[in-house]
Amino acid sequence: MKKSRVTLTDIAKALNISASTVSRALKDHPAINKETKRAVVKLAKKLKYQPNLLALGLLQKKTYTVGVIVPEITGHFFSTVITGIRDVLSPAGYNIAICLSNESFQEEIAITEKMAKTQIDGVLVSPASSTKTYKHFKALQKNGIPLVVFDRDCPGLDADKVLVDDYDGAFQAVEYLINSGCKNIAHLSGPMNLSITEHRLQGYLDALGKHKFPVKQENVIHVSGFTHEDGIKPAQKLLKLKNRPDAIFAMNDCIAISAMHVAKKMGLQIPGDVSIIGFDDEPHSSYFTPALSTIWQPVYSVGMLSARILLSKLQEGEEEPELRREVFKPELIIRASSKAV
Amino acid sequence: MKKSRVTLTDIAKALNISASTVSRALKDHPAINKETKRAVVKLAKKLKYQPNLLALGLLQKKTYTVGVIVPEITGHFFSTVITGIRDVLSPAGYNIAICLSNESFQEEIAITEKMAKTQIDGVLVSPASSTKTYKHFKALQKNGIPLVVFDRDCPGLDADKVLVDDYDGAFQAVEYLINSGCKNIAHLSGPMNLSITEHRLQGYLDALGKHKFPVKQENVIHVSGFTHEDGIKPAQKLLKLKNRPDAIFAMNDCIAISAMHVAKKMGLQIPGDVSIIGFDDEPHSSYFTPALSTIWQPVYSVGMLSARILLSKLQEGEEEPELRREVFKPELIIRASSKAV
DNA sequence: AAATACTATGCAAAGGTTTGCATAAAAATC
DNA sequence: GATTTTTATGCAAACCTTTGCATAGTATTT
Numbered sequence: 001m002k003k004s005r006v007t008l009t010d011i012a013k014a015l016n017i018s019a020s021t022v023s024r025a026l027k028d029h030p031a032i033n034k035e036t037k038r039a040v041v042k043l044a045k046k047l048k049y050q051p052n053l054l055a056l057g058l059l060q061k062k063t064y065t066v067g068v069i070v071p072e073i074t075g076h077f078f079s080t081v082i083t084g085i086r087d088v089l090s091p092a093g094y095n096i097a098i099c100l101s102n103e104s105f106q107e108e109i110a111i112t113e114k115m116a117k118t119q120i121d122g123v124l125v126s127p128a129s130s131t132k133t134y135k136h137f138k139a140l141q142k143n144g145i146p147l148v149v150f151d152r153d154c155p156g157l158d159a160d161k162v163l164v165d166d167y168d169g170a171f172q173a174v175e176y177l178i179n180s181g182c183k184n185i186a187h188l189s190g191p192m193n194l195s196i197t198e199h200r201l202q203g204y205l206d207a208l209g210k211h212k213f214p215v216k217q218e219n220v221i222h223v224s225g226f227t228h229e230d231g232i233k234p235a236q237k238l239l240k241l242k243n244r245p246d247a248i249f250a251m252n253d254c255i256a257i258s259a260m261h262v263a264k265k266m267g268l269q270i271p272g273d274v275s276i277i278g279f280d281d282e283p284h285s286s287y288f289t290p291a292l293s294t295i296w297q298p299v300y301s302v303g304m305l306s307a308r309i310l311l312s313k314l315q316e317g318e319e320e321p322e323l324r325r326e327v328f329k330p331e332l333i334i335r336a337s338s339k340a341v
Numbered sequence: 342m343k344k345s346r347v348t349l350t351d352i353a354k355a356l357n358i359s360a361s362t363v364s365r366a367l368k369d370h371p372a373i374n375k376e377t378k379r380a381v382v383k384l385a386k387k388l389k390y391q392p393n394l395l396a397l398g399l400l401q402k403k404t405y406t407v408g409v410i411v412p413e414i415t416g417h418f419f420s421t422v423i424t425g426i427r428d429v430l431s432p433a434g435y436n437i438a439i440c441l442s443n444e445s446f447q448e449e450i451a452i453t454e455k456m457a458k459t460q461i462d463g464v465l466v467s468p469a470s471s472t473k474t475y476k477h478f479k480a481l482q483k484n485g486i487p488l489v490v491f492d493r494d495c496p497g498l499d500a501d502k503v504l505v506d507d508y509d510g511a512f513q514a515v516e517y518l519i520n521s522g523c524k525n526i527a528h529l530s531g532p533m534n535l536s537i538t539e540h541r542l543q544g545y546l547d548a549l550g551k552h553k554f555p556v557k558q559e560n561v562i563h564v565s566g567f568t569h570e571d572g573i574k575p576a577q578k579l580l581k582l583k584n585r586p587d588a589i590f591a592m593n594d595c596i597a598i599s600a601m602h603v604a605k606k607m608g609l610q611i612p613g614d615v616s617i618i619g620f621d622d623e624p625h626s627s628y629f630t631p632a633l634s635t636i637w638q639p640v641y642s643v644g645m646l647s648a649r650i651l652l653s654k655l656q657e658g659e660e661e662p663e664l665r666r667e668v669f670k671p672e673l674i675i676r677a678s679s680k681a682v
Numbered sequence: 683a684a685a686t687a688c689t690a691t692g693c694a695a696a697g698g699t700t701t702g703c704a705t706a707a708a709a710a711t712c
Numbered sequence: 713g714a715t716t717t718t719t720a721t722g723c724a725a726a727c728c729t730t731t732g733c734a735t736a737g738t739a740t741t742t
Contacts, residue, residue: 005484020691021691023730024690031688052729055727056729080415095459097436116391117393119346119394143346283569287569288628349699350699364699372719374721397699401700
């Protein structure tokens with residue numbers, strides 16, 4: 001049988017006083033007798049009184065809970081962002097409700113609806129790759145729930161945003177490959193319709209363009225997901241081209257690792273025959289053979305800053321200041337999978 | 342300004358009926374006029390009525406939220422367990438509140454207290470490595486909150502448990518090393534006081550014992566955490582022993598990778614000079630050079646089963662059936678980092 | 683002694699929803 | 713036409729906490 005918890009009224013009855021007095025005694029209200037206060041505090045401790053946050057939330061229309069919507073958490077990126085979010089929000093007294101959209105637009109909609117019902121205070125979101133419209137986010141905003149978008153942009157949505165300059169990261173990587181003497185640079189690109197995919201692709205294209213390299217259709221392949229398996233076939237396709245690329249810039253480290261794997265199986269030297277650069281700088285990446293060159297992003301900072309911005313919206317209250325758009329710069333980290341320049 | 346949401350009463354007023362009628366109309370209550378129902382449903386949709394789950398929770402003492410307490414989520418293990426949990430609980434209509442203890446006993450206590458206050462329905466927990474007593478868990482149970490412990494056992498705590506046979510996994514790994522001809526097998530063990538550490542260590546010891554191998558104090562080193570960095574120094578210490586081990590069984594894959602890294606830097610052949618076996622079978626593990634031999638665990642299943650057990654406690658209600666203790670068997674996966682037998 | 687200020691407490695409402703009981707109206711039965 | 717049944721709706725309580733206002737008693741001032 002579910003034991004009902006100790007309530008204010010229970011304590012009040014036991015001491016023959018009113019619930020209001022008990023509430024005030026526990027809240028350091030000035031107008032309260034020291035004796036009474038002492039008795040209340042003592043009994044509350046004895047009975048292990050725990051205030052019912054539901055009742056409080058109902059009363060104050062504030063739940064001290066922030067929702068975080070991410071596509072997945074099994075990768076390094078989002079789990080680290082979440083850790084950053086937690087490290088800001090938790091000390092501030094906020095709960096975090098982490099929800100996984102599983103890269104599904106439908107699930108994302110279901111999540112936002114549930115969040116509205118649970119009276120969440122604010123939302124941090126990185127949209128699913130299949131998300132096309134932002135009605136569900138706008139609905140949250142209309143409900144007065146502040147929204148911060150991180151990492152994956154929602155073009156056209158008016159919200160605070162914390163992003164990473166994916167374009168710049170890609171540009172750096174490709175330009176480095178060019179400077180190191182690569183002549184035929186391919187790109188394992190991400191799933192279509194995703195802002196980060198597009199920005200990285202554009203960075204790749206523009207770096208080629210800047211150096212007057214021709215862009216070959218066959219040199220760009222979109223992978224369908226972010227895991228190793230998703231990278232194998234596209235990498236094979238690339239490395240079996242008649243005009244085999246001498247460099248691959250991959251969407252992320254997992255895909256880059258797949259490409260390295262395929263290349264090695266084909267007997268190719270890395271970086272002798274083909275240079276490889278990834279994106280994300282996962283913890284494992286420096287331990288591969290050869291150690292993977294990659295683009296580092298301030299992942300933890302993305303989480304912290306997003307949380308801080310949301311927090312300020314929650315606390316400053318309602319004055320609707322101008323929207324913020326923060327863009328972090330990534331850094332190229334050269335290891336052994338790409339030629340020295 | 343925080344717009345207050347549409348409530349039952351708002352709809353009631355607009356239609357000149359009572360809130361009870363509106364509630365019933367939206368709930369397919371039998372005794373309700375079709376006309377009325379149609380009107381209510383139509384208006385509710387138009388105004389985008391969202392029931393307030395706080396009020397409901399307060400009334401029914403049920404929040405349809407389950408708390409999940411894990412030490413961290415940046416690794417592969419817990420993030421995958423969580424995905425399994427979600428895939429069971431989400432379709433059943435439950436929310437998941439993921440909380441990170443950060444391997445800290447104190448934070449874990451704070452989390453459980455907060456969970457009691459938020460009237461959570463049930464809890465899934467894998468305790469922090471620094472957790473020594475289980476008072477906080479017992480307090481939850483006393484409050485009538487069902488608790489399921491997964492992966493990391495809490496010896497002496499009466500709760501449902503979903504574990505992996507770490508002892509058996511370790512035993513398999515070490516026995517394999519013995520059978521493959523290794524004579525001097527070391528163990529990079531986990532943080533002290535953690536059930537999985539102890540079980541794996543015992544498996545190591547017993548496998549040696551079974552084959553009449555001497556146990557050398559110097560061959561067992563405890564690492565302080567689960568990341569690559571935590572493994573480097575202990576691995577160096579091990580491989581610089583006068584009597585250098587010809588095999589290392591590591592606490593997990595990250596540590597094993599560190600050991601491989603150190604060994605390679607020292608110019609040792611793997612597995613020629615030293616065999617290495619890890620634990621966890623992370624997605625990356627087969628992509629290292631050489632591909633890492635390891636122990637696979639049914640991580641996703643651990644999550645799913647834990648969630649299913651909790652779910653049955655939540656639904657069956659209160660009859661307190663006997664506690665379940667499910668133990669999954671891990672599997673040895675031999676790749677290239679250990680000699681063939 | 684009367685008026686004022688202060689201290690300590692209680693009452694009641696509010697927050698949104700559900701539900702048992704009561705009630706009213708309509709329909710069905712005799 | 714009177715009684716019973718059915719159908720549709722409303723009232724009010726309950727869930728727990730906070731807080732403005734009122735009140736009663738005590739202490740201070742004039």
